[in-house]
Amino acid sequence: xxxxxxxxxxxxxxxVEPSLDHGDLHGNNVLVGSGVDSIRVFDWxxxxxxxxxxxLATTLGSIAHHVGVDPYGPAVASVRDAYLAGWADLAxxxxxxxxxxxxxxxxxxxxxxxxxxxLQGLEPDEMGGFHAATAVWLADFVARLESRPSG
Numbered sequence: 295x296x297x298x299x300x301x302x303x304x305x306x307x308x309x310v311e312p313s314l315d316h317g318d319l320h321g322n323n324v325l326v327g328s329g330v331d332s333i334r335v336f337d338w339x340x341x342x343x344x345x346x347x348x349x350l351a352t353t354l355g356s357i358a359h360h361v362g363v364d365p366y367g368p369a370v371a372s373v374r375d376a377y378l379a380g381w382a383d384l385a386x387x388x389x390x391x392x393x394x395x396x397x398x399x400x401x402x403x404x405x406x407x408x409x410x411x412x413l414q415g416l417e418p419d420e421m422g423g424f425h426a427a428t429a430v431w432l433a434d435f436v437a438r439l440e441s442r443p444s445g
Contacts, residue, residue, distance in 0.1 A: 297439060298403075301396050305345055308393035309385045315344040317408060320356035340408045346381075347394045350374060351401030366395060402435035 316323075317340030325334040351365075354374060358365035378390040385393070409427035418425055 298400070301400055305347075305393055305396045305400065308345075308389060308396075310346065310381050310390070310393060312343050313346045315342055315346055315349050317341050317344070317349060317352070317404065319349045319353045339412075340405075342404065344404060345393075345397050345400075347378075347397030348401035348404055350377065350394055351398040351405060353377070354398065366398065399435065399438045402431045402438065406431035406435070 316335060316338060318337055319335065323335060323337040325336065326332065327334075354365040354370045357370050357373060358367075361369065363369035374391070374394055375387070378387070378394060381390055384390075406428045409424065409431060413421055413424065413427065
């Protein structure tokens with residue numbers, strides 16, 4: 295818990311305030327028509343007031359999953375950087391990049407909570423193979439914490 299609290303404090307110090315976070319922003323929740331004005335984001339069922347970078351756990355995680363790369367790695371950095379550009383007036387890129395990594399880590403907790411809520415009350419055969427989703431998100435979070443340099 296002290297490490298989680300320290301990460302939350304670190305994120306709060308980034309200069310980026312909490313806002314409406316979609317919570318499940320990935321390619322299957324975006325419709326694109328013939329122009330920029332025709333882009334629609336839907337499925338706001340996981341939306342919360344949170345740090346706006348926590349959604350990157352899902353967004354970059356989804357991209358990384360589909361192409362077989364690390365969601366924190368250089369292969370998806372251009373997507374991360376395009377997302378962070380909206381906050382470039384608040385902090386230097388290095389601060390935003392660090393905040394994104396911390397928010398992605400903490401975003402695992404939010405995803406676990408969303409899955410726990412979504413699966414509550416369902417029978418195992420009604421879970422569509424997602425019965426372990428809560429545990430998977432939490433296990434990934436613990437693995438990220440364990441991979442952090444100490445100190």
